[in-house]
Amino acid sequence: MTTIDAPREALAPTAPVPAKRGRGRAGERAGIGTYVVLTVTAAAFLFPFYYSLVAGSHPPAELYDGSPPLLPGPGLFRNMGLALEQADLIRALGRSLVVSSVVTVATVFFCTTAGFAFAKLRFRGRGALFGITLATLTIPPTLGIVPLYVVMSRLGLVNNLASVILPAAVTAFGVFFMRQFLTQSLPDELVEAATVDGASLTRTLFAIVFPIARPGMAVLGILSFMASWNDFLWPFIAVRNTPTIQVAVAGIQAGYTPDISVILAGTVIATVPLVIVTAIFGKQIVGGITQGAVKG
Amino acid sequence: MAVDTPTHALTGPATPRSRPARRGSVGARSAPYVFIAPFFILFGAFGLFPLLYTVWLSFFEYRLASGDPEFIGLENYAWLFGSPSFYNALWKTFTIGIIATVPQLCMALGLAHLLNYNMRVRNFFRISMIMPYATSLVAATLVFASIFSNSPGGLANVVLSLLGMEPIAWTAGNWTAQIAIAIIVTWHWTGYNALIYLAGMQSIGQELYESAAIDGANRWNQFVNVTLPGLRPTILFTIILSTIGATQLFTEPFLFGNGAGGGALGQYQVVAMYMYEMAFDIGRLGRASAIAVVVLALVILLVLINAGLASLRTRERPLPKTKTTTTTGGTR
Numbered sequence: 001m002t003t004i005d006a007p008r009e010a011l012a013p014t015a016p017v018p019a020k021r022g023r024g025r026a027g028e029r030a031g032i033g034t035y036v037v038l039t040v041t042a043a044a045f046l047f048p049f050y051y052s053l054v055a056g057s058h059p060p061a062e063l064y065d066g067s068p069p070l071l072p073g074p075g076l077f078r079n080m081g082l083a084l085e086q087a088d089l090i091r092a093l094g095r096s097l098v099v100s101s102v103v104t105v106a107t108v109f110f111c112t113t114a115g116f117a118f119a120k121l122r123f124r125g126r127g128a129l130f131g132i133t134l135a136t137l138t139i140p141p142t143l144g145i146v147p148l149y150v151v152m153s154r155l156g157l158v159n160n161l162a163s164v165i166l167p168a169a170v171t172a173f174g175v176f177f178m179r180q181f182l183t184q185s186l187p188d189e190l191v192e193a194a195t196v197d198g199a200s201l202t203r204t205l206f207a208i209v210f211p212i213a214r215p216g217m218a219v220l221g222i223l224s225f226m227a228s229w230n231d232f233l234w235p236f237i238a239v240r241n242t243p244t245i246q247v248a249v250a251g252i253q254a255g256y257t258p259d260i261s262v263i264l265a266g267t268v269i270a271t272v273p274l275v276i277v278t279a280i281f282g283k284q285i286v287g288g289i290t291q292g293a294v295k296g
Numbered sequence: 297m298a299v300d301t302p303t304h305a306l307t308g309p310a311t312p313r314s315r316p317a318r319r320g321s322v323g324a325r326s327a328p329y330v331f332i333a334p335f336f337i338l339f340g341a342f343g344l345f346p347l348l349y350t351v352w353l354s355f356f357e358y359r360l361a362s363g364d365p366e367f368i369g370l371e372n373y374a375w376l377f378g379s380p381s382f383y384n385a386l387w388k389t390f391t392i393g394i395i396a397t398v399p400q401l402c403m404a405l406g407l408a409h410l411l412n413y414n415m416r417v418r419n420f421f422r423i424s425m426i427m428p429y430a431t432s433l434v435a436a437t438l439v440f441a442s443i444f445s446n447s448p449g450g451l452a453n454v455v456l457s458l459l460g461m462e463p464i465a466w467t468a469g470n471w472t473a474q475i476a477i478a479i480i481v482t483w484h485w486t487g488y489n490a491l492i493y494l495a496g497m498q499s500i501g502q503e504l505y506e507s508a509a510i511d512g513a514n515r516w517n518q519f520v521n522v523t524l525p526g527l528r529p530t531i532l533f534t535i536i537l538s539t540i541g542a543t544q545l546f547t548e549p550f551l552f553g554n555g556a557g558g559g560a561l562g563q564y565q566v567v568a569m570y571m572y573e574m575a576f577d578i579g580r581l582g583r584a585s586a587i588a589v590v591v592l593a594l595v596i597l598l599v600l601i602n603a604g605l606a607s608l609r610t611r612e613r614p615l616p617k618t619k620t621t622t623t624t625g626g627t628r
Contacts, residue, residue: 031413046424068450121327146584229432250434278430289429290491
């Protein structure tokens with residue numbers, strides 16, 4: 001996502017004097033109009049969640065009779081139960097939990113070590129290899145799904161969760177993100193001191209790098225979990241018979257008699273975990289998105 | 297500092313200067329490569345190799361159901377460039393991309409400007425911006441598909457009728473289907489882009505605003521003369537991201553109309569969907585690969601054009617910029 005970051009810095013000729021950097025014109029107070037516009041926008045952004053609760057709790061007939069319900073009805077849990085049953089959502093939730101957790105742990109670990117190497121270690125080809133890493137960010141993964149499927153079927157991994165985990169187990173974005181984080185927050189002297197003390201790199205990694213990188217790792221972890229949980233196209237192809245939650249929910253729609261209320265109750269189930277995560281860690285996610293995008 | 301403790305604990309075997317301790321050159325020579333190896337191995341196996349393999353497969357007749365790839369030269373490309381469905385899919389990708397991206401980025405810019413004010417409940421507003429981004433596209437599309445129901449009783453149509461307009465069969469119409477899909481895309485990404493712009497705005501030095509204010513520039517002038525130029529690289533970044541994203545659009549059109557083909561007339565058939573259907577419904581992997589190759593070439597071309605345009609502008613920039621500041625100073 002942060003492909004263009006290194007260029008970004010290069011493109012910005014008027015790097016502001018750092019003295020007052022960072023606040024923009026935040027000193028100015030917002031007028032009433034600002035509150036009104038932002039409130040309306042927030043409502044528009046949150047409305048679909050609300051509507052899925054409303055529509056998931058009424059029978060389909062009521063949704064389209066010309067006076068669509070605007071308040072939640074009594075049927076939400078019944079419809080969620082039907083969704084769980086029809087699409088075997090419990091198992092799908094379990095699979096998604098496994099996939100997303102493994103992907104998150106792997107991504108955070110591999111990206112932190114690689115980010116550390118790119119940020120603080122000197123080795124031949126570092127610049128070129130980092131350039132390649134950045135360049136891979138621009139490759140749209142969607143365009144590789146056909147051969148990826150061929151690869152996975154040759155490996156016998158179709159309908160095996162490994163086929164969704166492996167391609168996501170380390171990302172260029174994560175490497176880039178952790179490199180930026182460690183460049184800024186890990187002092188060179190600390191790494192040097194450890195070396196002088198004769199610590200192996202592995203020990204340096206666990207004793208110094210990971211503790212310092214923790215806030216960055218947390219943000220990357222949340223973003224990775226989110227991306228993995230929400231992924232659709234590739235799991236839809238690779239694990240169709242052992243669906244993850246998004247694939248399973250999309251599958252309710254493809255049933256013989258798709259019941260829109262059950263579908264929407266299903267979307268509630270697929271969304272709730274992440275909405276909770278986002279509500280709790282919102283500040284960190286916001287920080288992660290903006291950090292990744294701007295700091296060069 | 298919490299970090300000091302582990303450092304001191306690190307007094308291991310004392311062979312401190314066995315190696316020339318150049319600045320930053322730490323530890324065993326191969327270790328850095330071990331650290332970056334997982335990325336390159338996994339990317340090589342599941343990113344780069346598939347990509348090269350796509351190019352290779354595009355010269356073969358290769359069926360999903362059976363058989364080995366059979367070399368057929370450029371036949372897949374000949375078929376592709378003679379296929380009206382392909383041009384339709386390209387065109388729909390382009391039009392949906394424009395309808396979804398242009399208003400989205402403009403709104404994001406405006407929202408970022410507002411979010412940059414000092415205000416109460418700032419965190420609530422910022423977090424509400426990412427709620428759509430945190431939602432799965434599957435859930436979002438299914439909810440919006442119900443809102444944009446073809447039935448006159450669907451929510452969007454009821455709103456239209458309150459405004460005195462006729463109900464619309466959203467999925468059936470060419471533009472209405474595209475607009476509905478663009479609205480889903482816009483909903484999902486606007487807040488995300490607003491946060492990126494916000495971060496860009498906050499890195500613009502306040503003294504620029506102060507001097508503009510001293511020069512008597514009003515808020516609009518400040519936005520045009522300070523904020524926009526300062527944001528140019530960030531804007532370019534989001535434009536390139538959106539361009540790449542637009543070529544990959546799949547989930548929204550695929551689930552919007554409940555079925556393959558992108559509508560009876562292919563009114564919302566986009567290239568990613570076309571490629572998917574060619575590979576997994578029709579089962580012709582060679583043809584699907586040719587689609588991927590052509591689209592990839594187009595993406596690279598578009599990104600290069602974007603970047604080229606931007607670098608031209610940036611090169612010109614220092615001059616007009618100083619000029620603007622002086623003019624503002626001169627006229628007020």
